[in-house]
Amino acid sequence: MDSGLGTLELLGVFFSLAASLCSLVTLMMPQWLTLSTELLPTENFQLGLWETCVVQDLGFTECLPYNSLLGLPADIRLARILMCTTLATGLMGLLFAIPGINLVNGCRRTESFKVKRALKMLGGILSIVAGVLGLVPVSYVAHLTVLRFFDESVPRVVPRWEFGDALFLGWTAGCLHLAAGSLLVTSCLFLRDETCLHQSIALNRTHMTRPERSPRGRTEYV
Secondary structure, X not given: OOHHHHHHHHHHHHHHHHHHHHHHHHHHOXXXXXXXXXXXXXXEEEEOOOEEEEEXXXXXXXXXXXXXXXXXXXXXXXXXXXXXXXXXXXXXXXXXXXXHOOOOOOOOOHHHHHHHHHHHHHHHHHHHHHHHHHHHHHHHHHHXXXXXXXXXXXXXXXXXXXXXXXXXXXXXXXXXXXXXXXXXXXXXXXXXXXXXXXXXXXXXXXXXXXXXXXHHHHHOOO
C-alpha cells in the first residue's frame, strides 16, 4: 500500500477522534451564549444546552439544570437533539473507520480487502454527515443570536446574549468531522484492488517456495 494513502487514513482517524471529543465537550459546555450587564458587573450569565449558570468574579458558579425538554426554547431544543445525533454519528463513523484502515490488519484476500474498504468508506460518509449535523445547530444558534443582538425594536439598555466558547468549539468540531470524512473517502477512492492482489500473490509465492520435508527424509535418520 502506498505510504501516502496510509497517511490519509491515519489523519482521517485522528481528525475523527478529535472531532468526536470536541463534539462531546461542545455538547456538555454551558458557554453556548454569555450575557453580562452593567447593573451587575460582577456576574456573568451563561446559557447551555443542559443548564444555565451564573458566574461571579470571585470564582463562584451556580448552575440550574433544565427541568423539561419540551419547555426549552425551540433553538436550544433543536441544538440539543442535533448535537446528540452528531456525537452518535461521529462515534459510529470512527468505529467503522478504525477496522478499515490498513494498519489494523493486513489484507490477504480480495474479499477482506473489499470489506475493509467498505468499512472505511462508510466511516468517512458518517463523518461527513456528522460534520453537517454539527454545523447546523451551532450556525443556527449563532444566526439567531446575531439577529437578536441587532434587533432595533429592543431598547439598547436591555442586555443582549453574545457568542460563547462552545459555539467556536462546535464549529471546530464540524470542520474536523468534514476533514476526517474527506480524507477517509479520498483514501478509498485512490485505493485499488491490485494492491491487495499483489500482497496476496507474494504471500502465496513465499508459501509455495517454502521447502517441506517428506516423511521419508525424517525416518531415514531414525
